Amino acid sequence: MKARVHVMLKNGVLDPQGEAVRHALGAMGFDKVEGVRQGKVIDLTLAEGSSEADVTDMCEKLLANTVIESYSIEML
């Protein structure tokens, strides 16, 4: 089984990489882009019987730093 974890910087935390992408898109003529936030996608291949609670534990302990990041989990 698989799980997909999305990790994003929390709202209110400056994302300089997202800002740089936004500037670049603007410079390329994509003038309707009002904001860009860049995050990570982490795909996990898990042994059968793994639960979302296991993935939550992984997110809390390693995959996300909850001081600055939020995460969401998709069990696939």
Place this chain on the structure above:
Amino acid sequence: MKAAVVVFPGSNCDRDLAVAFEQAGFDVSMVWHKDSALPEGVDIVGVPGGFSYGDYLRCGAIAAQSPICKAVVEHANRGGYALGVCNGFQVLTETGVLPGALLRNAGLKYICRTVDLKVATSDSVFTEGYNAGDVIGIPIAHHDGNYFADADTVAQLQDQDRVAFTYADNPNGSIADIAGILSENRKVLGMMPHPERAADEGHGGTDGVAVFRALMGIVATA
């Protein structure tokens, strides 16, 4: 007095930090990331700069889960001294020993130059050799040095006089110009600038020496 310097795969300031401790009079041993205990009787642990585990996932994140870091956290929780410089600061925030986190520099560039730091408090074993308000020249060399903590945490750090150093001219976007912070018991210091790179005439400056000398003086009499 005994110091231990942690070595992760990708540490690159470990030997510089060891030399700075040695020159201040410490007996220094190096500890490998896979070790699960610190040497007997260690007074202070140095967590050095570098790019532990290639900065994969987040700077300091994987190092913070290494066997030696569990021992470092226990050492700090027992009231032991610890100094985290640059990547070492990132590691200490990831372990939760120090609050906040280090983000990508606001200007997105890696910055390597000597900056002016203001000593924000002399009330710690690390900063006692300075006067509050002193301006010292210490090199920075980082891509992820942009200190962030939520407003309540920053207010708490300021109210408890736990901001050790601030940037005179903020190079990386750090909140409240913060360059280094102390733990609640004031025995752990994390800072992005490198005092060990300003610890010898050959470095072009010796403004960092006072950190190690004060530490030696105080740890020795404690």
